[in-house]
Amino acid sequence: MRKKPSEFIIELCIRLSGFLVIAFVFLIFLFLLKDSLSLFRSHSVGSFLFGKNWLPVSDPAKFGIMPLFLGSLYVTIAAIFISVPLGVGTAMFIAEVAPKSVKGTLKSLVEILASIPSVVLGFIGIIWLGPFMRGTFHLSTGMCGLTGSLLLAFMALPTIISMSEDALVGVPRSYREAATGLGATRWQTLWRIILPAASSGIIAAIMLGIGRVIGETMVVMMVTGNAPVMPTSILQPLRTLTATIAGEMGETVRGSEHYFALFAVGLVLFIITFIINIFAELCAHRNLK
Amino acid sequence: MTTLSLADRIRKMKKTYVWMAFILISTAFFAGCGKVADSNDTQGTIQIKGSDTLVNAAQKVSEEFMKTSPGVFVSVTGGGSGVGVASLISKSCDIASASREMMPKEIEQAKKQGVFPKEIPVAHDGVALIINKNNQIDKLTINDLHNIFTGKAKNWKEFGGKDIAIVTLSREVSSGTYAHFKEEVIQLGDKKSTMEFSPQTLLLSSSQAIVEEAANNEGAIGYLGMGYLSDRTKTISVARTDKFFPPNAETVRSGEYPLSRLLYFYTNGEPKGAVKQFIDFTLSPAGQKQFSETGFVPLGVAGAEKTQ
16 A cells, blocks of 8 residues: 555654654763763772762762662662552552442542652652651651652552553453453452463563652652761661752852762663663563563 | 544644644743843843842842833843853853852853953841750850761750750752851861761751751751741851850841851953943842842942952
């Protein structure tokens, strides 16, 4: 069949935008690389990656991202521990258990959850959750890692729920029929058949949730206290990679070491999320085989 | 071709909107790149960029200025002192506002680009220390503050207060207020000192966050610009050695309050044309009044002389 000219143009546009996206990612990477490499003229890679002090405006400045990296890691792990059981559980409920009317309401509520701006969550954290945490755990301050993790868990939930639900719904009908045919109860079918069958999709959902959490900035900047200390507990104030960039970029001198150091932090973040996304992609593809 | 379903039609409409928005945004973007006010012209647009501390005050001054000088449009944006200075160097703004002095490195960069920054102090600001209302402490010396913020003193009972752990609150390292506080309190005025804030110090992203934490947490102590003081927290008096002063217009202007600083506008060379008019207005009584209304301390009657 001969293509219509309009179809040809549309196809070309789509192809072009596809390539453009790839080009953008590549350019962003190059840009980050170029500016962060300038840092390593004056500071070694080792002192940057493994240094325990982040003192960017001191003289001499120290750019050790270990406390920031650990801060991000602590917050992310805690957020995942909270959001994965909740998220996968909700997805299971929506996909398999809930009656049709409840299903629709729940799905739209989850979408509303996704649309809450992070600033609003951060504000709730400062005003309400922080003081609540201080009272509950008898801390000296409520601005701590766990407060951030709780809010981040909320932000990761929509991603995890909707993607896991897709994975669960995508399990072939024949699996269910076979399980029911063998006399399995609804719970047995869900727990032993459907969940394992959808596991790769669920792992991909979790990975993307992690990507969302580790890259989130506003909430952690507002509620985790941002103290650049080597964290030993999730209940103490800590500082993440993202909050460092956001908090310090505004007033740095362009072209200074500090400026380049923040780009290097950005590069580290980029690489982390890149790896996570590749994992997510790999998991999702295993599903198709 | 079959008729479009409703969903498809909506999708198609959406696409049109996206394109329209895209075109609008790109037009606005390129328009924004246009040239800023010609230096000798008394008409046109003045771009002010920089300090977040100063952004409200600068906005008020420019609103008043525009009332008296039709034909001149002043736009004020924040982003931070560093952003303002960088824009001045790249000639994308006419006035950079800053809550700190330009650093030698920035001046050097500016000169390379053919920009000669002129420093114009526009107002005083006092850095106030706030604590929780239930804390009975009401005065501290700079030395006490030094011990508190470097982590040497850990409990309020060391200063005659309750047996509660001290939680220190600070602004982010990029804030002009942070730089000032660090130099005066942490390094005790000695620029070569290697003393640092205690790593336990919470670095909060806004003055509002500091107020919230100090209002809620009985052990907290934080610092912020006077413009952000409210009755939800207690402000303490500070002494260099033994004479305690609360931060207010008189003590800050006279320099009796130990933690006072100047806020600046920077222009490229001597201000000319509309920019000069604006600077003159800023330093006039009508302009200075706007600073006092936004919580800063106006310069003395004499005007722009340096008092530090």
